[in-house]
Amino acid sequence: MVKQPNPARRSERSRQAILTAARELVHEVGYAKLSIEAIAARAGVGKQTIYRWWPSKGAVVLDAFLALSEAGPERSMALPDTGDLEADLKVVMRATVAEFADPAFEGPIRALNTEIINDPTLAAQYRAKLAGPVDEAKKDRLRSARRAGQLAADADLDLALELLYAPLYQRWLLRSGPLTPEYADALVECFLKAMRPDIHQFTDGEGSGKPEKQ
Amino acid sequence: MVKQPNPARRSERSRQAILTAARELVHEVGYAKLSIEAIAARAGVGKQTIYRWWPSKGAVVLDAFLALSEAGPERSMALPDTGDLEADLKVVMRATVAEFADPAFEGPIRALNTEIINDPTLAAQYRAKLAGPVDEAKKDRLRSARRAGQLAADADLDLALELLYAPLYQRWLLRSGPLTPEYADALVECFLKAMRPDIHQFTDGEGSGKPEKQ
Amino acid sequence: MVKQPNPARRSERSRQAILTAARELVHEVGYAKLSIEAIAARAGVGKQTIYRWWPSKGAVVLDAFLALSEAGPERSMALPDTGDLEADLKVVMRATVAEFADPAFEGPIRALNTEIINDPTLAAQYRAKLAGPVDEAKKDRLRSARRAGQLAADADLDLALELLYAPLYQRWLLRSGPLTPEYADALVECFLKAMRPDIHQFTDGEGSGKPEKQ
Amino acid sequence: MVKQPNPARRSERSRQAILTAARELVHEVGYAKLSIEAIAARAGVGKQTIYRWWPSKGAVVLDAFLALSEAGPERSMALPDTGDLEADLKVVMRATVAEFADPAFEGPIRALNTEIINDPTLAAQYRAKLAGPVDEAKKDRLRSARRAGQLAADADLDLALELLYAPLYQRWLLRSGPLTPEYADALVECFLKAMRPDIHQFTDGEGSGKPEKQ
DNA sequence: AGCTAATCGAGACGGTACGTCTAGTCTTGCG
DNA sequence: CGCAAGACTAGACGTACCGTCTCGATTAGCT
Numbered sequence: 048m049v050k051q052p053n054p055a056r057r058s059e060r061s062r063q064a065i066l067t068a069a070r071e072l073v074h075e076v077g078y079a080k081l082s083i084e085a086i087a088a089r090a091g092v093g094k095q096t097i098y099r100w101w102p103s104k105g106a107v108v109l110d111a112f113l114a115l116s117e118a119g120p121e122r123s124m125a126l127p128d129t130g131d132l133e134a135d136l137k138v139v140m141r142a143t144v145a146e147f148a149d150p151a152f153e154g155p156i157r158a159l160n161t162e163i164i165n166d167p168t169l170a171a172q173y174r175a176k177l178a179g180p181v182d183e184a185k186k187d188r189l190r191s192a193r194r195a196g197q198l199a200a201d202a203d204l205d206l207a208l209e210l211l212y213a214p215l216y217q218r219w220l221l222r223s224g225p226l227t228p229e230y231a232d233a234l235v236e237c238f239l240k241a242m243r244p245d246i247h248q249f250t251d252g253e254g255s256g257k258p259e260k261q
Numbered sequence: 262m263v264k265q266p267n268p269a270r271r272s273e274r275s276r277q278a279i280l281t282a283a284r285e286l287v288h289e290v291g292y293a294k295l296s297i298e299a300i301a302a303r304a305g306v307g308k309q310t311i312y313r314w315w316p317s318k319g320a321v322v323l324d325a326f327l328a329l330s331e332a333g334p335e336r337s338m339a340l341p342d343t344g345d346l347e348a349d350l351k352v353v354m355r356a357t358v359a360e361f362a363d364p365a366f367e368g369p370i371r372a373l374n375t376e377i378i379n380d381p382t383l384a385a386q387y388r389a390k391l392a393g394p395v396d397e398a399k400k401d402r403l404r405s406a407r408r409a410g411q412l413a414a415d416a417d418l419d420l421a422l423e424l425l426y427a428p429l430y431q432r433w434l435l436r437s438g439p440l441t442p443e444y445a446d447a448l449v450e451c452f453l454k455a456m457r458p459d460i461h462q463f464t465d466g467e468g469s470g471k472p473e474k475q
Numbered sequence: 476m477v478k479q480p481n482p483a484r485r486s487e488r489s490r491q492a493i494l495t496a497a498r499e500l501v502h503e504v505g506y507a508k509l510s511i512e513a514i515a516a517r518a519g520v521g522k523q524t525i526y527r528w529w530p531s532k533g534a535v536v537l538d539a540f541l542a543l544s545e546a547g548p549e550r551s552m553a554l555p556d557t558g559d560l561e562a563d564l565k566v567v568m569r570a571t572v573a574e575f576a577d578p579a580f581e582g583p584i585r586a587l588n589t590e591i592i593n594d595p596t597l598a599a600q601y602r603a604k605l606a607g608p609v610d611e612a613k614k615d616r617l618r619s620a621r622r623a624g625q626l627a628a629d630a631d632l633d634l635a636l637e638l639l640y641a642p643l644y645q646r647w648l649l650r651s652g653p654l655t656p657e658y659a660d661a662l663v664e665c666f667l668k669a670m671r672p673d674i675h676q677f678t679d680g681e682g683s684g685k686p687e688k689q
Numbered sequence: 690m691v692k693q694p695n696p697a698r699r700s701e702r703s704r705q706a707i708l709t710a711a712r713e714l715v716h717e718v719g720y721a722k723l724s725i726e727a728i729a730a731r732a733g734v735g736k737q738t739i740y741r742w743w744p745s746k747g748a749v750v751l752d753a754f755l756a757l758s759e760a761g762p763e764r765s766m767a768l769p770d771t772g773d774l775e776a777d778l779k780v781v782m783r784a785t786v787a788e789f790a791d792p793a794f795e796g797p798i799r800a801l802n803t804e805i806i807n808d809p810t811l812a813a814q815y816r817a818k819l820a821g822p823v824d825e826a827k828k829d830r831l832r833s834a835r836r837a838g839q840l841a842a843d844a845d846l847d848l849a850l851e852l853l854y855a856p857l858y859q860r861w862l863l864r865s866g867p868l869t870p871e872y873a874d875a876l877v878e879c880f881l882k883a884m885r886p887d888i889h890q891f892t893d894g895e896g897s898g899k900p901e902k903q
Numbered sequence: 904a905g906c907t908a909a910t911c912g913a914g915a916c917g918g919t920a921c922g923t924c925t926a927g928t929c930t931t932g933c934g
Numbered sequence: 935c936g937c938a939a940g941a942c943t944a945g946a947c948g949t950a951c952c953g954t955c956t957c958g959a960t961t962a963g964c965t
Contacts, residue, residue: 669883
């Protein structure tokens, strides 16, 4: 039976200092060379205080970036919905391409992915707190399109999302090809062809197909 | 100016011992806990001999698994081509799903991906020696299908490959969903819808489209 | 600005373990083949703990033997004083000859001398903590003899000590000749001739000469 | 049975290069940090060539300095002999003091002494080739003085030499006191008192005493 | 002059130890 | 009790040398 610390007595000042130091150091030396020691020293905190509250280096860094996202809590996560699905998706995909090219995002996101690959616990947290909400927003937009008959009525939105994003993500992660706006457009077009309603099927969208997952 | 060792004098016996030790240790302790010291000790080799010929731990492990692939040099890399594209792809995709579920592959491949994400040099090697040839074989099959009019004449095979594999790869890497044979089938079906020739387009297959990349 | 460790928090248990291990290993493998790694391993101590508190291998070994001397703090350092200077000195010198012949002393003392020759810092420590007190005891005996008119009133005790001991020490260190009791006797006799009061000088012992050094 | 190399085929050019490199490196980095690898590299020589002809680092350095001495083969080793023993010895001892103070001699000589202390083989070589001839020259001067009745007829010259030089050598080696011309003079005076002929003994020098050693 | 055997420069090898760094635990006062 | 501070055991890091061991490429003497 492991002794659990009492969260009520936790020092908020230390917590903030640690997260801030973690963020700074990721930018300065990169994730791979980031050490708990350095975070503790920078934060003016005992190492034990970190080990007490976080299970791993990855968890600290994840928290550090979560804290950023939560800072602006009511950030508009909803995707644009002008009615023109193709145009909306291209905007979003091009934005994603641009984001991936930003060197300020590059480092930390690669770092997190590194940890997530090998740590299922961390991966679950990551999905629950960061990726999940974003994906949900994306699915909302697709759901809206499906309701409007722009996507097949029986479209699996999880698979749809993967079809749209996974190629982009993979290209970025493995550096297996150039990330250009044209590539984003091409992906959207493929996606739409794959997901468009079957021509021979007279559907009016949502409700007629089999129930989707989630 | 860095002094380069002379490859002609390299000890093949040591090279093999190191690669074998690396493979064994990855299985025994996992990639994260793998140390150069342990490899050297297991291989009965001086540490310097590893540092002399490999730039990083990742490079050793990559070579270790490359050596495996090269061991069977004429391994049939060609994909099945029965003429039935959908059936052929489903077979291949289901096999990939099975492979990803094999715990013996799981560890090392995750490990390699971890390193590849953060090390562009390693990534390039990986693509050139492992992923590249495999991808080429896959593209051969798709090219054959395109020639047969089963895919759009102007289909970009690189993008096609990503469309087909990236969702699977991402789900496995991030553990973001179950990898089932049904999922493999669904991916193939989506892929075919996205890539099928335009119905209103009267094509005679290969030669009419613009030249594809590579 | 180098960070200095806080001696108040030093682990006495570790310190003792290190000194004991050092002593044992000097006997087992000799000083030249003694390594910090081996001391740390034998003592069950992290290498850093040695590097934290000692600047060099020599310093550890010096401390190890100092600790032995200090173990018996009130060891009678005073030389015999029967009033017969020649007899007393011969006893002491013969004892020194015997000590130098003891193989248990041989190794470590040679080792310390090796280091002391090349490391002025270590040499100063050695003189302050080991050689100094012993020399002082010897000078006490000579001072007593000078007071009794057995040595020249203006005899320089430092030089006297060197005259008496340096030939013995040099013969041992450089192995330039045999160390026998007869040799010890001969040295004492030479020493007494060199240091005896001048015959034509009417002295009343201590107080009449110029003040000696120290 | 160890294979012995054939000295006839030895490369004189390599030998010189090695000795020169050794000398240079002792001056540049000091004896302790001198490595066989560095000597070989500097000399443009394979390491094996050093290991083939010398048994240890110390042996190389000893040879390096021997070579220097032999360069001027007919160097006058004889000490001055004006008939005034005291004056002659003071000149010589003051010169020795000056030599020991020369930083160019300091390093290498300390280094050699370090090795000699721990390596009896090297010590023997050192005495035979370097110290021996010098000591013989000194003993020649003392023998001349003894013949002239300035020293006791039965004086042991080996012991005499030690009495005269060991204090100086020890002070220098252990840095246990200042080396001044006055100190040199004081030593000579002590020496003469210790070694002067017995007043009650009517001797005419050489021949009347018991035969000396060597 | 050609042959042959040893030495040469070069440097890779299996090792040992270095001195540094970080992980994760433990200890000591302070608040 | 949580905290900052930091010493502790443990052990990997990457480097420097050790002394041995091939490699060709000279380079002697000997035939």
